[in-house]
Amino acid sequence: MSDPISKETESDSHQLSTADRGHLYIVATPIGNLADISQRALDTLKAVDIILAEDTRHSKRLLNHYGVNRPLRSCHEHNEQSMVDWVAEQLSQGQNLALISDAGTPLISDPGFVLVRALRDLGHSVLTIPGPSSIIAALSIAGLPTDGFIYDGFLPAKSSARKTALSAYLAQPRTVVLLESSHRIEACLRDVVEVLGAVRQVVLARELTKRFETVLTGSAEQVLATLEADSDQTRGEFVLMLAGQKLVSESDADISAMLRVMLTELPVKQAVGLVAKLTNKRKNEVYQLALDLKNEMPN
Structure with a gap:
């Protein structure tokens, strides 16, 4: 045409x-x-x-x-x-x-x-x-794999719902691209640390193409510390990119670690279904681990 x-x-x-x-x-x-x-x-x-x-x-x-x-x-x-x-x-x-x-x-x-x-x-x-497009612009300078990525827009505003959403990326092998606002970016990164782990690699692009454009790269814990130490880094509009991750093994210890996080936010049945899907384990095996963990966890 x-x-x-x-x-x-x-x-x-x-x-x-x-x-x-x-x-x-x-x-x-x-x-x-x-x-x-x-x-x-x-x-x-x-x-x-x-x-x-x-x-x-x-x-x-x-x-x-x-x-x-x-x-x-x-x-x-x-x-x-x-x-x-x-x-x-x-x-x-x-x-x-x-x-x-x-x-x-x-x-x-x-x-x-x-x-x-x-x-x-x-x-x-x-x-x-x-x-x-801020999404494509951010990906082009992030240094993360772009042959496959997930764009999920804005995460939920409430921490509990945000953690539930983040748990879906525990074993996500593709780069995840998210948007976040200035008044929630620190809380969002704290939840990333808690759910995905302090060492999960992230790239945070701020104010792209504007005067104060900044790109922070490192572990979730490192990037969060930078924001906490400099309030200027929490101003503006953000594209948050999470490096993809694959489970290195499917041991009971790995599965238990995933379940422990998910059970703090999800019902047992939902947590079991999600972990079984991520690990290719049978649901009844995961369910027994979940019951054992649930009994150990404080009410």
């Missing part, structure tokens, strides 16, 4: 071809450094009839910086379901729209999934204008 933006004359450079109408463009925008926007993204934003933005006030600063003067309309997690019919009607009338988030690629831990799925189900054209 050829580029959807057609520049027919110099005086008509912001107009789409009359034969190229009725599209929703998913447009990636910078995650920090404004210079990271692509020329195709700018051409698209200047050419569409309407721009849907997660936060119009935030996006207006970017658009004003590049002289993009198109009508803006809010589209965020609280109203996107109600926006479906209106957007579908605009597309049916031949209008071209763009969807942008506050930063990076829309729909990746940002609003838009509900809208895009509904429009696709209705047969409307949804096209991508690719660009910045």
Whole structure:
């Protein structure tokens, strides 16, 4: 498919071809450094009839910086379901729209999934204008394997639920990529130390492409100590990457160690099922170990 933006004359450079109408463009925008926007993204934003933005006030600063003067309309997690019919009607009338988030690629831990799925189900054209993504940017500089990785977005806010989520990575061989906020990053790393172990290798990328970009590499315990010693390192937006890990053996001692962690957060049946799956052990063997451990553990 050829580029959807057609520049027919110099005086008509912001107009789409009359034969190229009725599209929703998913447009990636910078995650920090404004210079990271692509020329195709700018051409698209200047050419569409309407721009849907997660936060119009935030996006207006970017658009004003590049002289993009198109009508803006809010589209965020609280109203996107109600926006479906209106957007579908605009597309049916031949209008071209763009969807942008506050930063990076829309729909990746940002609003838009509900809208895009509904429009696709209705047969409307949804096209991508690719660009910045904090996830891919972080992976590219982390020095961790990227031939296979898991992206799990934000972990639960409460420690108990977060520990349960982290327990799924005990024997995960692939790199795990997570997002975290400034007010939870220390607590999150403490839970990583407790659940995955102090020596689990992590990479913490902060404020990517911005003035105070920082990448911390080391064991979970080392990275946590750096944050605790310097409060500036807890400011900003974070991508937390966990090195993959395979069990070196399937001894009763290894399985008991896994169970001990999981039983502090999970019912016996759920802990047994998860450990059996991770270790390829029979459930009845794991269950007996779990019962022995449960009897030893304080109530």
